[in-house]
Amino acid sequence: MTRTGKAPTFGALLRDLAADAVVVDEVARAARANSPEVARLPAGEVHRQVVLLVTSGLGALERDEDPAGRDFTEARRLGAGRAAQGLSVAGLLRGVQAGRDRAVELVVRHGRAAGIADDVLLEGLLTIGRYAAAVEWAVVDGHRAAEREFVGTGTAARARLLGRLLLDGPAGTSPGELARFGLRPQGRYHCLLATRTDPALSHALHRQLIRHGGLLGTVEGRLAGLLPRCPGAATVDLLVLVAPAQPLQRAPAMYALCLAALRTATHRRLRGLRRLTDVAAETALDAQPALAELLRGTLLGALDPTDEFHRELARTALAWLDHGQRLDQTAAAVHVHPNTVRYRLRRLREVTGGPPVEEGGRCTVPETVHWWWALRGWLDGH
Structure with missing residues (x-):
């Protein structure tokens, strides 16, 4: 954020930062880096936790209300969910507090760059700090309540x-x-x-x-x-x-x-x-996206993804491979006559050079894998 003309309000600054994916990612990375337990959580869950804390502070600033009067159900649910996942309250708090500290650093840095006076920044940070503390308390309360319930069931x-x-x-x-x-x-x-x-x-x-x-x-x-x-x-x-x-x-x-x-x-x-x-097979192939892209380019580079006929050829060929290279089963799967399947396969061969579909012919195992992988990736990618 750079200084351009009149300085924004503290609320506008906070709203911009909460919507900034890079800022949210920095805060989430700080939380994960300072708590091994939080680091094991999916990144998307940590991002949602960051947004919860930031938006709570933003709402507090805009409404200027007493934290004691707010509903922290979502924060309690967050704490209960972490307890169910086996996170300790200490590990959870380490992540929350590290994220909060990083958020404060970013607010100060971006606020000063935008021309907001230090006294305005301080007043705003004190306000959202009170609400952040209340959110943290609710998270801990939800975590401990869930733990008490789990003790009885062994969960x-x-x-x-x-x-x-x-x-x-x-x-x-x-x-x-x-x-x-x-x-x-x-x-x-x-x-x-x-x-x-x-x-x-x-x-x-x-x-x-x-x-x-x-x-x-x-x-x-x-x-x-x-x-x-x-x-x-x-x-x-x-x-x-x-x-x-x-x-x-x-x-x-x-x-x-x-x-x-x-x-x-x-x-x-x-x-x-x-x-x-x-x-x-699909899982192993999905683990090699760069190789899949090279294969698509080599085998199917002549196909035009905007041409619906070309997409029809690709779908039919993929169905043919999925059904053991049997014309009758492929025809039933794509709801056309076997002769239509034969025609489409021949047209695909004319356009791309393969797969081999001569009468009575069959792809070898490597050919089947290569063409199936290329066709599926081409259709998924377009």
Whole structure:
């Protein structure tokens, strides 16, 4: 922010900073850098926390009201959510306070650059400081209230153990602690991970899965688990991924794979319970975006993304590969006659040089992978 003409008001400065993605990112990075527990949270959640604090201060400044009269339900919900994720109140506060300190530094720096007098900056910072303190108190109050509830049900201890096992592995965890929650040091468990959603849906899914035994809880904002038996299905309308059973030592690796596969499956708009291995190829290919771009350019550079006929050719070819290079199955999938499929494949070959679709011919496995990857990426990217 540079000085241009008349200095803005303190409220206008704060509003501009709250809407500045770079500023919000700096504050969020400070919170994550000063609290290892906060650093494990998804970046988007930390950003939302930053916006909550800044907008609370902005509202306080504009309304000039007593903090005691405000509704801090969202702040309490934030604290309760962090407790459910296994964060300690000390780790949470370290992140909140580091973010607040960085925000103050940025307000002063940008305010002076914009020509706001130091006494105006000081008065504004004192005002929002009172509200920031009230927000922090509400966060802590929500965290402690949730912890008291969890103590009665064992939820907090379950979440902490599950988080440690999925993020760091079983090293340092005693057999007795594992046994307390039904796990065995030498057991093999299916890592389960669901998409973030409304807490009511997560709770309903939790009730369905708990009968399979093992350990379930919230990790990084998602329902996760280590189950001795693979669930047969999930009736809740959520995307749930389940990895093959593996030793506890491999739990962090399975969790990381499920997390990557969840992004791929979400992009494909998949729902229900899915095995990790069902989306293995797509997940592996999605991990190489630069290579995918090179492949698209090499194989499909002659296609025009603005030409609907070219897009129709690409969709038909992708369906052909998805259905085992069978004309009849492809025709049924795209609702045309097999001769139309044959014509489109030949036209695509004329335009791009491939894939090989001569009568009775088949793509080799590498050719199938290359063309499928290029076609899917070309259609998704345009």
